[in-house]
Every structure is written in structure tokens, then in C-alpha cells.
Amino acid sequence: MKMNRRRFLLATTIIGGGLLIGYASTRPSRHSLANRDYAADGQSFLTTWLRIDPDNTVTVIVPHSEMGQGVHTSLPMMAADEMDADWSKVRVEQAPATDLFANGVLIKGFAASMGVSLPRFLDGLIYKGAEIMNIQITGGSSSVRFTGENGMRVAGAAAREMLIKTAAARWDVPESELTARMSHVHHDATGRAFTFGELATDAARFEPSAQPVLKDPSAFTLMGRSIPRIDIPAKVDGSAEFGIDAQPPGMLYAAVKTSPVFGNNLVAVNSASVMQRRGIVRVVELEDAVAVVADNYWRAKEALAALDIRFEETENNQVSTQSIYAQYDAALQGKLDEDVEEGDTRAALAGAATVIDATYRVPYLAHAAMEPMNCTVHFHNGKCDVWTGTQDNLGIRGRVASIADMNENDVTLHAFYLGGGFGRRLPNATNTIDQATRIAQQFDVPVKTIWSREEDIQQDYYRPAVTSKFRAGFDTNNRLIAWENHYIGQNEPAEAAHTPYSIPNKSIAFAESPTHVPFGAWRSVAHSQHTFFMESFVDELAHRSGQNPYQFRLDMLADKPRHAAVLRAAAERAGWERNLPEGHAQGIALQESFGSIVAQVAEVSITPAGQVRVHRVTCAIDCGRAINPDTVASQAESGVIFGLTAALYGEITIEQGRVAQTNFTDYEMVRLADSPEIDVVTIESGASLGGLGEPATPPIAAAVANAVYILTGQRVRELPLKNYRFAAVPTENV
Amino acid sequence: MARFRVNGVEHELDIEPEMPLLWALRDEMGLTGTKFGCGVAACGACTVQVNGNPVRSCVTPVSAVEGTEITTIEGLTANAGALLNPVQQAWIEHQVPQCGYCQSGMIMAVSALLTSNPSPSDADIDGAITNVCRCGTYPRVRRAIRSLTSATTA
Numbered sequence: 021m022k023m024n025r026r027r028f029l030l031a032t033t034i035i036g037g038g039l040l041i042g043y044a045s046t047r048p049s050r051h052s053l054a055n056r057d058y059a060a061d062g063q064s065f066l067t068t069w070l071r072i073d074p075d076n077t078v079t080v081i082v083p084h085s086e087m088g089q090g091v092h093t094s095l096p097m098m099a100a101d102e103m104d105a106d107w108s109k110v111r112v113e114q115a116p117a118t119d120l121f122a123n124g125v126l127i128k129g130f131a132a133s134m135g136v137s138l139p140r141f142l143d144g145l146i147y148k149g150a151e152i153m154n155i156q157i158t159g160g161s162s163s164v165r166f167t168g169e170n171g172m173r174v175a176g177a178a179a180r181e182m183l184i185k186t187a188a189a190r191w192d193v194p195e196s197e198l199t200a201r202m203s204h205v206h207h208d209a210t211g212r213a214f215t216f217g218e219l220a221t222d223a224a225r226f227e228p229s230a231q232p233v234l235k236d237p238s239a240f241t242l243m244g245r246s247i248p249r250i251d252i253p254a255k256v257d258g259s260a261e262f263g264i265d266a267q268p269p270g271m272l273y274a275a276v277k278t279s280p281v282f283g284n285n286l287v288a289v290n291s292a293s294v295m296q297r298r299g300i301v302r303v304v305e306l307e308d309a310v311a312v313v314a315d316n317y318w319r320a321k322e323a324l325a326a327l328d329i330r331f332e333e334t335e336n337n338q339v340s341t342q343s344i345y346a347q348y349d350a351a352l353q354g355k356l357d358e359d360v361e362e363g364d365t366r367a368a369l370a371g372a373a374t375v376i377d378a379t380y381r382v383p384y385l386a387h388a389a390m391e392p393m394n395c396t397v398h399f400h401n402g403k404c405d406v407w408t409g410t411q412d413n414l415g416i417r418g419r420v421a422s423i424a425d426m427n428e429n430d431v432t433l434h435a436f437y438l439g440g441g442f443g444r445r446l447p448n449a450t451n452t453i454d455q456a457t458r459i460a461q462q463f464d465v466p467v468k469t470i471w472s473r474e475e476d477i478q479q480d481y482y483r484p485a486v487t488s489k490f491r492a493g494f495d496t497n498n499r500l501i502a503w504e505n506h507y508i509g510q511n512e513p514a515e516a517a518h519t520p521y522s523i524p525n526k527s528i529a530f531a532e533s534p535t536h537v538p539f540g541a542w543r544s545v546a547h548s549q550h551t552f553f554m555e556s557f558v559d560e561l562a563h564r565s566g567q568n569p570y571q572f573r574l575d576m577l578a579d580k581p582r583h584a585a586v587l588r589a590a591a592e593r594a595g596w597e598r599n600l601p602e603g604h605a606q607g608i609a610l611q612e613s614f615g616s617i618v619a620q621v622a623e624v625s626i627t628p629a630g631q632v633r634v635h636r637v638t639c640a641i642d643c644g645r646a647i648n649p650d651t652v653a654s655q656a657e658s659g660v661i662f663g664l665t666a667a668l669y670g671e672i673t674i675e676q677g678r679v680a681q682t683n684f685t686d687y688e689m690v691r692l693a694d695s696p697e698i699d700v701v702t703i704e705s706g707a708s709l710g711g712l713g714e715p716a717t718p719p720i721a722a723a724v725a726n727a728v729y730i731l732t733g734q735r736v737r738e739l740p741l742k743n744y745r746f747a748a749v750p751t752e753n754v
Numbered sequence: 755m756a757r758f759r760v761n762g763v764e765h766e767l768d769i770e771p772e773m774p775l776l777w778a779l780r781d782e783m784g785l786t787g788t789k790f791g792c793g794v795a796a797c798g799a800c801t802v803q804v805n806g807n808p809v810r811s812c813v814t815p816v817s818a819v820e821g822t823e824i825t826t827i828e829g830l831t832a833n834a835g836a837l838l839n840p841v842q843q844a845w846i847e848h849q850v851p852q853c854g855y856c857q858s859g860m861i862m863a864v865s866a867l868l869t870s871n872p873s874p875s876d877a878d879i880d881g882a883i884t885n886v887c888r889c890g891t892y893p894r895v896r897r898a899i900r901s902l903t904s905a906t907t908a
Contacts, residue, residue, distance in 0.1 A: 088852025088889045248849060255854030256842040258787025258827030262855055265786035273781065298770065318777035321793075390791055390799060390855040390888045439789070439855030440888050473792040650849055654894070658852055661890025684796035684886055693880035695892035 049227055053120055064220035066179035067228045068120060069172065070099060072220035076203055078105045083115040083123040084167060085158040085411055086251050087438035087445075088658070089713045090651035093249045097648060098168040101242040102176030102235060103183075104200035105216065112250055115156065117413035117433035122150035126157060129166025133615065140230055154428075156414035159446055159541065160513075161614035161711020164647055169709050177232035182223040187214050190222075237645065237706075246650035251437065263436040264394045266407035268466040271396065272301055274459050275320035276469060278309040278451075278479050279331040281677035282536050286310060287330040294323040303327070304459050311459045317470055336536045337677040341485070344674060345381065348487040348508045348533050356506055356529035360518060363525030368502035372493025376564055380490070380553040380737045384672035385483040385542055386679075386687060391439020392476050393452040396468040397460035399424070404431045405466070408453065409438035415447030423457045442662070443541035449481040451538075477687055478679040481540025482672055484509055488517075488553040493525075498565050500576065501525060507550070508533050513613070516546035519554045520583050520612060521576035537674060543662055544714040547613040548721070552667075552739065555609035555722035560735055569726060570596055570608050582642055582705055583610060587619045590640035593701050594621035601625075604635065607726030609719035616643040616710030620660065620719040622696075624727035630745035634664060634696040634724055642703040643710035652712055653700040659716025660698050665690040667721035671740050688742070756816040760785070761829030771817035775809075776800045778816050779826060787827040787858050791886070798885030801859035802826050808866040808882075827858035830865060840902055841865045848898040852889035860885045864899055873903055 054065035062074040071079040080096035092112045100110045115121035124146040131138050138146060180200045187205040188195040191212065199206050204213045237244070254260035279285065289310045291303035299319040304311040310329050314320035369375055396407040397420065404424060410416040410433075417433040424431075438445055456469035471479070486508050493502035502525040510530060511517055517528055542548065562572035570591050577584040587610050597606060603625045610619040623636040639656045646652045669688040673680045681687040725736040732746045756767045760783065767782055779785045779802070788811060791799030795810040802811045803825040830839050837843065841864050844850075851857045860883070867874060867882040874882070879899055887895070 088854065090852075248846070251854070252846055252849060252851055255851040255857050256845040256861060257831040257838060258858050259831075260854050261786070262789075264790065267784060267786070316773075316777060316781045317790075318773050318781070388888060390789075390797070390853065390886065392790060438853060440853045442888070470790070473794070473797075654849065654852060654891075657893050658890040661892060662888070665890075683794055684792050685794060689797075689886045689888065690890070690892070691886060692883045692892045692895060695890070695896075698893050 050120065051224065051228060055224055057120070058116070062221070064224040066182050066220065066224055067175040069175045070103065070179045072216050074217045076215040076217035077109050077111055078103065078203065078216065079111045079113050080172070081113050081115045081121065083121055083156050084163045085114070085409065085413065085435065085438055085441065087158065087411070087441035089163070089655060090249050090648060091158070091163040092251050093247060094164050094648050094651060095168050095172045096250070097242045097247055098164070098172040099176035101240055102173045103180045104202065104241070106203035107242060107247065109203050114413075114435045117156065117417045117435065119151040121156065122414055123155050123157070123167060123171070124150040125167050125171035126150070126155055126162060129162055129170060130160070143230060154412065154414040154418040154447070157412045157447065158441065159411055159443065161616075161713040161715065165615055165709035165711055168647065173234055174230070174232060175228070177234050178228035179223070181229055181232050182226045183216055183219045185226055186219045186223040190214070243647050244645070244649070247648055249651070260437050262391050262439045263396070263407060263409035264391055264439070264470060266396045266434065266436070266468065268396065268398060268405070268407065271466040271468055272313050272315060272463065273317040273320050274304070274311045274313045274456070274467050274469040275317065275324040276309055276311045276455055276471060276475060277324055277329055278455070278475065280478055280679070281331065281334070281336050282538060283336050284308065284332045284334050287332050289327055289329045291327070293328070294326055297323050302462070304462055306455065306458055309455060311455070311469070313459065313463070313467060321472065339536060339677045340675055341383065341673045344485060344535050344537070345487065347535070351508060351531040351533035352487065352489055352506050354531060356531050357510070358529050360526050360528040365502050365504050365525040365527035368525040369491060369493045369504065372502060373496045374494040374565070375491060376561060377489070377491045378557055378560060378735075378737060379487065380556065381487040382485060382549050382552060382739045383670070384485045384537060384674070385666055385670045386477050386480040386672050386681070387440070387442045387444035387542060388477065388684070388687060388689070389438075389440030389442055389444050392473055393444070393471040394469060395453050395456035396466055397456050398466035399460055400464060402430060405434065406431060407434040407436065409436040409445060410447070411438070411441045411445040412447040416450065416453055419447060419450050419453055420457050423454055424461060442543040443545070444480065446541055449540045451479060473683045477681050477683060481538045483542030483548065484539040486549045488550070490553070490557045492557070492561050494565055498567070500561060500565075503527070505554070506530065507553070511546040511550070512541070513545060513547070516613075517550045517554065519558070520580055520610065521558065521573065522579055523576065536677070543659070544613055544717040547611060547714070547718040548663060548666065551609065551611040551718035552721040552725070555611065555719060556725050556736065559607070559722065559726040559729065563729070573608070573610060582707060583612065583617055585705070586610065586617045586640045586642045586703060589701050589703055590619035590621050590638050593640065593699060594623070594638035596621065605727045605730035607723045607728070607730065609722035609726065611718045613715045613718055614711030615708065616641055616712065616715040618715045618719055620723045622720065622723035622727050624724055624731065626731050626746045630747065632668060632724065632728055632741045632746065633694070636697045636699065637720065637723070638699045638701065639716055640701040640703060641716065642705045642707065643712055643715070644707040645704055645709060646702050647709070649702060652702050655712040656700040656716040657698045659714065660720050661690055661695060663717040663720035664696070664724070667724050667739055668694070668741050671743070756820065758816070758819045758822050758824055760824045761826060761832060767816070769816060772815045775802065775811035775814045775816055775819055775824070779811065785826050785828055789855055789858055791856065791859070796886070797856070798863060799856050799859040801862040801885065803862055803866050806866060806869060808863045825862075827862060830862065839865060841868065844898040844901050848894045848901065850891050850894040850898050852891055856885055856887045860887065860895060864895070868899070868902055
């Protein structure tokens with residue numbers, strides 16, 4: 021079940037690639053297929069991602085889902101800028117969930133991020149691989165840095181070249197005399213101009229270049245500007261449609277109860293007892309669940325609640341959070357798999373003047389996206405329509421087809437805005453989709469399956485609970501010379517437990533310790549746990565060796581100038597340890613993830629009730645270059661709040677094999693009243709673009725916990741903070 | 755039979771009196787701007803205005819709104835005419851929504867607050883706006899509210 025997404029993609033592409041060369045070389049070009057199959061009268065695709073209408077509208081076809089991260093604006097900005105399109109004439113469309121719009125650029129991006137450069141002659145294969153693997157994923161903070169940088173910009177620049185070539189031929193002038201501006205090609209010497217719309221049909225006869233000349237950043241007209249998001253107006257007037265809002269005619273509604281103990285099957289249900297209720301159409305028994313189908317969701321839900329449902333009992337019923345932690349502890353005593361081995365850590369620890377050890381852990385977490393999980397499915401005449409919001413439309417189309425044993429091309433996926441993704445709507449987290457498909461298979465009308473919030477909290481693919489044990493050694497000069505870290509579970513991304521600090525001896529290893537609790541990607545994946553562990557332990561080492569936690573970190577970043585600059589920017593902007601109000605303290609933390617480097621300073625106090633109050637968070641981020649600076653800020657704010665909810669409140673516990681929490685009443689969220697001020701500092705280092713959806717989430721828990729230590733003298737080695745009653749007594753001055 | 759006005763239009767629905775207003779709006783009337791979030795009045799995604807007061811429609815049976823005037827996000831938009839309601843305008847100005855799912859409820863709660871209390875203190879705002887936003891748009895929510903109030907901070 022655990023798969024390393026990037027390695028899987030890469031391996032499959034490279035291994036599969038050898039068989040596909042013949043196919044790729046004989047295939048018609050992709051944009052000509054788009055023109056054949058997807059263009060209405062007068063419309064022209066210049067690449068699969070850019071369509072021009074006769075009225076001079078440019079439509080950017082985006083192969084990513086909009087879930088609040090702004091890609092339906094950022095990606096069109098990148099294409100339109102390179103194309104020199106007039107932004108007021110640019111529209112965005114979600115790419116159809118069909119093979120032609122599979123996103124091969126993502127594979128190249130992930131390969132490059134792993135240091136593998138795939139040559140251009142493999143492009144055809146890569147796209148074929150993307151089709152075979154149904155790649156239209158929105159995840160890994162990858163949209164702008166991979167699809168945008170290597171796809172949208174290239175598409176825009178290639179289209180501009182095709183348009184200029186077309187105009188040059190019509191006017192019989194050299195291309196060098198022509199420029200593209202505001203959706204026109206101009207011949208300034210004669211004052212003549214064509215609109216893109218007038219040129220598009222002829223331009224589409226050229227083959228788009230795979231290596232067009234891209235703009236120097238100094239020539240950008242859209243990239244780098246805070247352009248208002250295209251999706252926002254519909255999200256303030258109630259017209260934005262999410263999957264849960266789909267209303268195909270004749271639709272029925274299904275409410276579902278799955279075995280609360282994961283993996284256990286249905287034994288019996290007294291279905292007949294609810295059939296007389298108003299609006300109830302049928303009770304559907306699935307292998308591990310019961311669904312009530314009715315003409316209104318509330319009627320279905322009420323009838324479901326009235327049923328007496330019995331699930332089997334298995335050894336899974338014995339599992340608890342305590343038993344899982346005991347299992348983890350035992351696993352860490354056993355054989356470990358190597359992650360990083362540098363120097364001779366064993367010898368360094370043996371010879372160290374001081375050795376410090378600590379054990380950290382964090383609980384399971386649910387995603388709790390605001391839009392409850394849902395999926396509407398309609399089987400009719402050998403075809404199938406699916407209405408749902410997903411982080412991989414092509415992948416979900418494939419999933420439904422495989423469950424129904426149908427050809428993928430007979431399944432149409434209708435895409436929507438996502439009411440939150442955070443990893444919950446990825447193609448390896450499909451339990452809702454699977455159920456909705458199986459329920460709908462029993463009907464010839466559309467059936468909308470909606471999960472209650474209770475099902476959402478209790479049937480998630482959770483962020484795994486993790487235990488992490490550290491030992492560190494100092495030499496007689498108070499220098500950190502050894503870092504040992506043993507943790508549970510193989511990480512995705514693999515580098516999540518790699519501390520950026522220069523330490524001569526490092527030994528990092530893990531033990532697999534599977535449980536029956538389903539797990540999946542939760543915003544920033546393994547980074548959120550490990551950054552809390554590592555950045556808390558580093559802080560602990562600073563205090564234990566009598567050093568300032570900021571300076572201690574900075575001293576170990578001599579060979580990482582970008583990291584040092586980000587850390588410095590956060591500390592300086594936050595006024596590190598200067599002029600703090602009485603009873604307030606600051607904590608700092610740093611991490612690189614998804615190609616971006618983030619440092620955060622949290623200003624914290626302890627309430628009279630002994631709870632943690634976060635007043636202010638300064639978040640410095642180096643994502644290379646900001647494409648839409650306001651989106652950078654909003655994603656940083658969002659990442660901080662998401663991570664802060666986890667730090668303060670997030671805790672899914674397992675009791676008798678099932679999740680104990682049920683709803684927002686006992687799985688609490690940060691709300692307006694406890695939301696800190698957030699100050700985002702963007703550093704334009706000019707490095708390769710980094711991701712934005714996830715990197716601001718990992719550091720916040722450690723930044724807050726490190727401030728709590730200064731206020732209380734208590735080192736927080738286990739989250740969430742709500743489980744503590746702190747006494748706000750400074751016990752140590754640094 | 756349940757009778758109430760929604761966005762200025764009289765409705766008479768042949769539904770159970772205990773059906774929550776949320777599902778009457780969404781499944782019986784097709785007004786999907788009002789969102790289902792938790793079903794237990796804990797998140798505010800389903801907030802509508804009943805006679806101008808913010809109400810969590812997921813736990814409000816239609817029998818309790820008999821004869822009232824209900825405003826949903828669709829009505830707030832329509833009532834504002836060509837321009838959006840000032841709260842909606844501020845939401846665009848400050849680029850508040852991210853995924854957007856909670857924002858109908860958030861906007862209905864804020865517009866009800868500012869109608870009854872045009873100069874809320876921070877404590878008033880914290881007490882009234884308890885909606886959950888999983889994307890964490892809170893800093894912008896506060897900024898957008900503050901742009902509409904006479905008081906600066908409190």
C-alpha cells in the first residue's frame with residue numbers, strides 16, 4: 021500500500037519506455053489530435069494546452085485541479101506571459117480527463133527533482149507513460165514548478181513562435197521584424213497587426229517547438245505580479261460548483277456506514293426495517309459497508325442511522341493507539357533499514373563528551389477537507405458518467421472503469437472545484453469513489469454518495485502516527501558531531517528526515533511497522549512529522565549546549581547559503597528575541613520541502629488556563645521566484661494554519677480498532693479567534709522554482725513548541741499541545 | 755407542508771417538518787450555494803440568514819423557520835444587484851477564498867454580524883465568526899472584515 025510516488029512514476033516510465041519507441045515515433049502530433057477531437061468550429065489548439073478562438077480569446081487548458089492553491093490562475097499566467105497574450109482575453113478550462121491531456125511534464129519534473137534528466141527524444145514515451153499511468157495528478161506541490169515552468173511556459177512560447185511564423189508568411193516579411201504584444205502580432209515597420217485569432221487556424225498547421233526561446237524574467241509581463249485569482253468571484257457569490265453540488269436529472273442520494281474497525285466485513289443488517297420510510301429506495305449491502313439510497317440525502321442518512329448493522333469482529337478490534345506505539349517501540353529495537361549513513365556515527369557517539377537522547381512522536385491525523393467526501397456516478401447503456409472533485413481526474417476515471425470492468429474511454433469524468441484536497445483526493449485514496457461506483461452499479465439513474473463528517477473522520481487515509489528516536493553527540497568544544505535518528509516507516513518524500521545542518525557524522529534509519537490503519541499523503545506528507553521531530557530536537561540540543569537556538573542553526577548552515585538566508589530573513593523580520601511583550605517568547609524552525617525553503621518564527625504565550633496561544637507567525641520562504649506573489653502569501657498563510665491546527669489540536673486515536681473521534685466537536689480546528697497574525701516574507705533567490713502548496717506546513721509545530729519550551733521549561737516531545745496544561749514560568753534563560 | 759420565503763420567494767414544500775433546512779435548500783430546492791460541512795452545527799459551512807440572523811441550517815428543522823424570511827448566498831448576491839454585497843466585494847478585494855467551500859457560510863455570518871453590529875471589536879468578531887476554514891483564510895477574513903468596519907482594532 022505504501023508507494024513512493026516519484027520513484028514509482030520514474031521507474032515505470034523508464035522501464036516501460038523501451039517498449040514504446042515505435043509507438044511514439046509513428047503517432048500524430050498531440051496538438052493535431054486536439055484539433056481533430058476537441059476543437060469546435062473555428063477553434064485552434066496550438067498545443068494541447070492552448071486554444072485560440074476566432075474572437076481572439078486564448079483558453080489555457082490546465083491539467084491540474086483547483087483546490088484553492090490558485091493554479092487555475094498561476095498556470096494560465098505562465099502560458100499567457102510567454103505567449104504575450106492580453107490577460108483580459110485569457111480564459112481557463114480544466115483539461116478533460118482523457119488520455120490526450122495526460123500530464124507527461126510531471127514525470128519529467130519529478131525525475132529532474134531526483135537528479136535524473138530525461139532526454140527530449142523520450143518525450144513521446146513519457147507522454148505515453150503518463151497516459152498509461154493516468155497521470156493528471158495535483159499533488160507534491162508540483163503544478164507551477166513542473167507543469168508551469170516546463171509545460172505552460174514552453175507551450176506559450178511555442179505558440180507565440182507559431183503565430184509569428186504565420187504572420188511572417190502572410191506578410192512575406194522576416195520573422196525578426198515581428199513582435200507579439202497583447203494578443204496581436206505586430207509589424208511595427210508598417211503599423212500592421214493581426215489578432216492571434218486571425219492567425220490561429222494557419223498557425224496550428226505548424227508543429228509546436230519543444231524548445232522555443234523562453235523569456236528572460238526581466239521581460240515578464242504577468243509572472244511576478246499579484247494577479248487576482250480567476251476562481252474567486254464564483255467563490256463569493258455561491259455559484260462555484262463542487263462535486264457535492266452536481267445535480268444530474270433523476271439523481272438519488274446514498275448515505276453510507278462502513279465498518280468502523282478498518283478491514284472488517286459486514287455480517288448482517290435489518291434492511292427491511294426502513295423500507296417503509298418516506299423516500300427510501302433501497303438498502304445496498306457492500307462487503308464492508310451498508311448504503312441507504314433515497315430521494316433526499318437527509319432521508320437516506322436518517323434511515324441509515326435507524327438500521328441495526330453488525331460488522332464482524334477480528335483481531336483488528338484489539339488494536340489501540342497504545343498497542344501501536346508499543347509495536348513501534350519494539351520495531352525500533354529490531355532490524356533497521358538505512359536511510360542516510362555519513363561518517364562514523366557509532367564511533368562519534370562512543371567518543372562524544374556529551375550524548376543527548378530523546379524520543380518524539382505524533383499521532384494519526386485526518387484530512388477533514390471542508391467538502392465532505394462525495395461522488396456521483398451514473399451507469400447507462402454501457403457508459404458511465406462520474407461527477408466528483410479529485411486530485412487526479414484521469415486516475416479516478418481509470419479507477420471507476422477498473423471497478424466496473426469497463427473501457428476507460430466509456431467513462432466520462434466531470435471535474436469540479438475541490439472543497440479542499442490536502443492529499444485526501446489523490447488517486448491512491450479512493451474509498452469513497454469505490455463505494456459510490458459499487459452502489460451506482462445497482463441503479464440506472466445517477467446516485468450521489470455523500471459521506472457524513474463522521475464517516476470522513478473515521479474512514480480516512482490518515483497521516484501516519486510516527487515515533488522517532490534521536491541520539492546526538494557533542495565534542496569537548498561543544499560542537500555537534502553526531503546525529504542518530506531512528507524512526508518508523510519509509511518516508512515519502514524520501515528526504516523528509518534529512519536535516520539540512522552540517523554535522524560530520526549522521527546515521528538515519530527506519531523500521532517498517534505496518535498497522536491496519538489506512539494511511540496516505542497529508543499536506544507535506546512525511547515532512548510534517550519529521551520537521552517537528554528534527555527541529556524540536558535541534559532546538560533541544562541548542563539549549564542543552566547553552567547556545568542560542570537561532571545562532572546554533574545558523575552556524576551549521578555555512579555550506580547552505582539559501583537556507584541561511586531564509587533563516588536570517590525570518591529572524592530579522594520577526595525581531596528575533598527583541599522587544600517581546602511580557603510573557604511572550606519566540607521559537608524558530610526551518611525546513612526545505614518540495615523545492616522551497618521555509619523558516620518560521622512563532623510568537624507564543626501561555627493562557628491562564630495553561631494552553632498555548634500563538635500570536636504571530638513570521639514565515640520566510642524561498643521558492644526561487646514568485647509567479648503570483650499574493651498566491652505565495654496565501655499558500656504560506658494556509659500552510660501555517662493547517663500545521664498549527666495539527667500542532668495545537670490534531671489527534672486521531674485508535675480505540676478497539678476504530679477511530680475514536682467523530683466530528684469537528686472532538687477533532688478540533690483552529691478558528692478565527694485562535695488564528696495568529698501571519699507575516700510572509702518572500703525571498704527571490706532566482707533558484708529553480710519551488711513548490712508552495714505544502715512547504716509552509718512542516719515548520720510551524722516545532723516553531724511553536726520551541727517557544728513553549730522557553731516559556732515553560734517543558735520540552736514538548738509529543739503532539740498535540742491541547743493535551744498539556746502548561747505553567748507559564750520561565751525556568752531557563754538562554 | 756412547510757412554508758417559508760427564500761430569497762424573497764414564497765415556498766411551500768411537501769416535506770417532513772423535521773427535515774433540516776440545509777437539505778430542503780439543497781436537495782428539494784436545488785440551492786447548492788449553501789454547503790454541508792458537519793451536520794452538527796460545528797463548522798458553519800451551512801450558515802444562512804433567518805430574518806437577518808445567522809443560523810446553522812444543518813440543525814434547523816424547517817418547522818422552526820415556518821413563516822420566516824430566509825436569505826442564502828444566492829439571495830445575498832441577487833439582492834446586491836449588479837454589484838456584489840459589500841462583504842462579497844471585500845472578499846474579492848482581499849482575495850479571501852482558497853478552496854472556497856466554507857466561504858458561503860463565512861460570508862453569510864459576516865454580513866449578519868456587520869448588519870447588527872457595524873463596529874465590532876475583535877472580541878465581537880471572534881465570538882461571532884466561528885466558522886471553520888480548513889484552508890486557513892482567517893488572516894484575510896479578519897482583514898476583509900476590518901476593511902468594512904469603522905473601528906480599526908480593539
